[in-house]
Amino acid sequence: MVLWSGRFSKELDKQVNDFNSSISFDNRMYAQDIKGSIAHAAMLARQGILSNEDKKAITAGLTGILEDIESGRLSFDPAAEDIHMFVEAELTARIGDAGKRLHTARSRNDQVALDMKLYFHDEIGRILSLCRELIETLLEKAAEHTETVMPGYTHLQRGQPTTFAHHLMAYVQMLLRDVQRLQDCDKRLLDTMPLGSGAAFGTTYPIDRQMTAELLGFTGISQNSIDGVSDRDYALELASGLSIFMMHLSRFSEEVILWCSWEFRFMELDDAFSTGSSIMPQKKNPDITELIRGKTGRVYGDLTTLLTMLKGLPLAYNKDMQEDKEALFDAVDTVKLCVSTFIPMLKSARVLTENMRRAAAQGFINATDLADYLVKKGLPFRDAHQVSGQLVAYCISQGLVLEELPLETLQEHSALFAGDVYHAISLDTCVRERKSAGGPAPEEVKRQITLAKETLAALL
Numbered sequence: 001m002v003l004w005s006g007r008f009s010k011e012l013d014k015q016v017n018d019f020n021s022s023i024s025f026d027n028r029m030y031a032q033d034i035k036g037s038i039a040h041a042a043m044l045a046r047q048g049i050l051s052n053e054d055k056k057a058i059t060a061g062l063t064g065i066l067e068d069i070e071s072g073r074l075s076f077d078p079a080a081e082d083i084h085m086f087v088e089a090e091l092t093a094r095i096g097d098a099g100k101r102l103h104t105a106r107s108r109n110d111q112v113a114l115d116m117k118l119y120f121h122d123e124i125g126r127i128l129s130l131c132r133e134l135i136e137t138l139l140e141k142a143a144e145h146t147e148t149v150m151p152g153y154t155h156l157q158r159g160q161p162t163t164f165a166h167h168l169m170a171y172v173q174m175l176l177r178d179v180q181r182l183q184d185c186d187k188r189l190l191d192t193m194p195l196g197s198g199a200a201f202g203t204t205y206p207i208d209r210q211m212t213a214e215l216l217g218f219t220g221i222s223q224n225s226i227d228g229v230s231d232r233d234y235a236l237e238l239a240s241g242l243s244i245f246m247m248h249l250s251r252f253s254e255e256v257i258l259w260c261s262w263e264f265r266f267m268e269l270d271d272a273f274s275t276g277s278s279i280m281p282q283k284k285n286p287d288i289t290e291l292i293r294g295k296t297g298r299v300y301g302d303l304t305t306l307l308t309m310l311k312g313l314p315l316a317y318n319k320d321m322q323e324d325k326e327a328l329f330d331a332v333d334t335v336k337l338c339v340s341t342f343i344p345m346l347k348s349a350r351v352l353t354e355n356m357r358r359a360a361a362q363g364f365i366n367a368t369d370l371a372d373y374l375v376k377k378g379l380p381f382r383d384a385h386q387v388s389g390q391l392v393a394y395c396i397s398q399g400l401v402l403e404e405l406p407l408e409t410l411q412e413h414s415a416l417f418a419g420d421v422y423h424a425i426s427l428d429t430c431v432r433e434r435k436s437a438g439g440p441a442p443e444e445v446k447r448q449i450t451l452a453k454e455t456l457a458a459l460l
């Protein structure tokens, strides 16, 4: 017998029941559903809406259900419409009439809104601790590589010299913003406890929503009952925060893929974190990073699913909203899977510092520094740029690099060149002198690392 059998004279069609059912995927919110119900019952009892005996029976019954689900003694009934109805039906089967009183002053509409918030609050916590681990891994690697010179790229062309630490610290900044975005989403989520919105239009019972909020660890309650059941902004914020996070991880993955290629050879993955080919014996493929790049599209898809599902919905609850779960579950699952695989892959990867340095020594990445040398001797930057460009063209025609040009040749292009030019354009000088705030000079990157550690400690 279904819960609404009073109004109906026929059983629900089997096909419709399956179509309508969400238990196969919302069952993962069982702990949150039970936690919410225990708080709801406590509030009802305190307000005199439920007797103390009923409250005790409900609390004990729900606790038993939780234990039985967790120990595997109780499995979800695939014929139940959703986790909320499953738990309520199981409770009533166990404790009788008191179980039927639990749903007083509540609807599944505010119940599901609550369960989702509780569930995703927990998930945000898990994702944040993975973020922290990832950032710490990057900070450790960065600290090891403040002197590891590599080419800095724009347009994927060698541009100016940088260090591997400086490059990694760019990702640390992105990830720190990701942490802040997720925390911001969590903060707003916790500020709007929806239970007590009822179906969407409140209730005549003298409920105390503030009490329920406090019992459940929320900082406030949703201020409008229609919004309380209709709001999925937190789902969108979470999915977009996760999409941006995945985009960062995907850009990083793309670089790891490039660095592992024979064309770059800047990095080698541990054998345990790369795969071979079934036909080409020499292959060592960075599958993990390719999959992360691929799965990023999946998380964007989840965000698009949510945005599209919501865009034409009239207020208040509509069944379309049941579709929010699989998308958002998929987004959090995917992110957790990707980050927890990425971290040990990165930790165990070998950084091929000699190859980085060799690449930095070619490709004229000190051409700007050569121009800057002339500027410091009094030549306007545009003219210096011209001279340096001509020298690069000359070097290309001769198969040379700038530091190999004899002083006489340099002086043919500008009388300002003197013997100190070779020191000025050496790779180490070029990196060491880039001391501007945010730049790659080892001392400056060490400062960035210290500051990032402080920021991380303040955030998490």
Ligand code: ARG
Binding pocket: 022, 026, 081, 082, 108, 109, 112, 317, 319, 321, 322, 323
């Ligand atoms: N399974 C539903 C969902 O996920 C729960 C709310 C159903 N409410 C209703 N009135 N049909 O959205």
